[in-house]
Amino acid sequence: MNLLKLLNLKLIKNKIQGEGVKYILQLITGSGISQLIVYLSIPILTRLFNEEAFGLLSIYVSTTLILKTLTTLNYELSIVIPRRDKDAINTFTTCLLITFITTIALYLCLFLFKDLIVRTLHLNHFSFFIYLIPISTFFTGIISSFENWNNRKKKFNVIALGNVGKASSMTVIQLITGLSSKLSHIGLIPGHILGLVINVLILTWKSYKKLLKNKRHISLKRMFYLFKIYKNIPIYNTIISVIHSISSEIPILLITKYYGLNAAGIYGLTKKVVTAPTSIITSSVNQVFFNKASKLHNENMTIKSLLLKTYKNLFFIGMAIFSGLFFVSFLLKYIFGNNWTDVGLYCRILIPWFFISFLNNPVSSIVVILNKQKSLMKLDLFLLLFRILIIYLSYIIYNSLTITIISISFIGIIFSLIYLFYFINFSKSKLNNKYG
Numbered sequence: 001m002n003l004l005k006l007l008n009l010k011l012i013k014n015k016i017q018g019e020g021v022k023y024i025l026q027l028i029t030g031s032g033i034s035q036l037i038v039y040l041s042i043p044i045l046t047r048l049f050n051e052e053a054f055g056l057l058s059i060y061v062s063t064t065l066i067l068k069t070l071t072t073l074n075y076e077l078s079i080v081i082p083r084r085d086k087d088a089i090n091t092f093t094t095c096l097l098i099t100f101i102t103t104i105a106l107y108l109c110l111f112l113f114k115d116l117i118v119r120t121l122h123l124n125h126f127s128f129f130i131y132l133i134p135i136s137t138f139f140t141g142i143i144s145s146f147e148n149w150n151n152r153k154k155k156f157n158v159i160a161l162g163n164v165g166k167a168s169s170m171t172v173i174q175l176i177t178g179l180s181s182k183l184s185h186i187g188l189i190p191g192h193i194l195g196l197v198i199n200v201l202i203l204t205w206k207s208y209k210k211l212l213k214n215k216r217h218i219s220l221k222r223m224f225y226l227f228k229i230y231k232n233i234p235i236y237n238t239i240i241s242v243i244h245s246i247s248s249e250i251p252i253l254l255i256t257k258y259y260g261l262n263a264a265g266i267y268g269l270t271k272k273v274v275t276a277p278t279s280i281i282t283s284s285v286n287q288v289f290f291n292k293a294s295k296l297h298n299e300n301m302t303i304k305s306l307l308l309k310t311y312k313n314l315f316f317i318g319m320a321i322f323s324g325l326f327f328v329s330f331l332l333k334y335i336f337g338n339n340w341t342d343v344g345l346y347c348r349i350l351i352p353w354f355f356i357s358f359l360n361n362p363v364s365s366i367v368v369i370l371n372k373q374k375s376l377m378k379l380d381l382f383l384l385l386f387r388i389l390i391i392y393l394s395y396i397i398y399n400s401l402t403i404t405i406i407s408i409s410f411i412g413i414i415f416s417l418i419y420l421f422y423f424i425n426f427s428k429s430k431l432n433n434k435y436g
Contacts (some may be wrong), residue, residue, distance in 0.1 A: 060133065064247045068141055088214075155210075353410075
């Protein structure tokens with residue numbers, strides 16, 4: 001009996017790992033195409049738009065990413081975890097409802113505090129686009145819900161198609177806007193919003209049949225029951241994610257405050273150049289790792305071997321990508337034009353930090369699977385406080401954007417290593433508060 005059980009678990013593990021390669025390839029193909037579209041458009045866009053336009057886009061995207069977590073309360077993570085689809089359809093529906101309600105609340109807050117936000121961050125040129133932020137956070141929340149549903153159903157090709165649709169439509173609109181003398185003044189943000197809309201339409205089109213099959217299982221009673229079971233996700237994981245999002249995006253906000261929109265545009269483009277090649281791998285591995293780790297855990301198996309294997313593979317992939325990026329960084333001043341000569345230098349400064357982050361980001365869902373949200377809350381808060389402090393001190397003492405970026409990278413390296421050891425330590429344990 002024990003032997004049969006052992007063989008059964010081994011077969012399950014091998015099956016999951018075999019499927020994982022297939023699903024990662026599906027996601028990488030879609031993400032690769034979408035990132036290639038974005039990459040090829042950058043040298044044209046840098047000649048059509050100035051640093052201020054890129055700065056406005058960076059501020060807009062950063063704000064959207066911070067508020068997205070509040071919009072969904074991170075509840076979309078509960079869509080993958082349940083064993084039964086009739087429970088997953090209820091958590092999916094709850095997530096859509098949460099996104100709708102919090103978007104309305106966000107608009108109310110925006111009308112009340114808009115002037116304060118504009119004054120604090122010196123965003124007078126940004127005041128009009130602030131009203132579009134809740135729209136973007138709403139669409140981003142809907143996309144996240146649909147992606148987690150398709151993750152659960154192993155429809156990774158649908159997620160990939162949505163990413164390609166978003167990148168294609170966003171790029172086309174941004175190019176049309178930049179080439180038009182009548183539209184160029186509206187900048188890059190409208191193209192970004194349209195990309196989100198197209199992504200939502202594609203995911204809805206490809207998912208609605210599967211969702212309708214489970215519609216009969218939806219009930220308010222079951223939604224409330226499951227919300228109680230998964231309450232740690234919106235309570236603790238939301239706080240962690242908000243802190244983490246603010247911590248990740250605070251450099252662009254403070255750079256805008258201290259050095260202006262042009263500097264924010266240069267930093268924003270630099271970050272895009274460094275993260276775009278790895279985001280192809282990160283988003284793909286993240287989706288598949290979450291799916292595989294959840295299944296291993298539901299079979300009462302530890303995640304450590306899967307985590308270490310994922311780290312090992314990511315290390316070699318990251319070495320290849322970032323080594324290539326290091327050499328390419330010396331050519332960026334020729335690729336992007338004369339206004340962007342510092343982008344190559346800043347890329348080389350940020351590469352060590354983003355290399356270690358590249359190892360951690362795809363496996364961060366281990367915190368949710370093992371219900372370890374509380375454990376990381378303090379660490380995330382310390383990271384946020386250190387980042388704010390180091391950026392402020394760099395500005396006060398040196399008043400140098402280069403020194404500030406070096407400081408940001410240094411703090412990022414230290415904390416990324418701490419996260420790495422935390423995740424390895426967590427992977428040895430099993431869930432101490434079993435989800436339903």
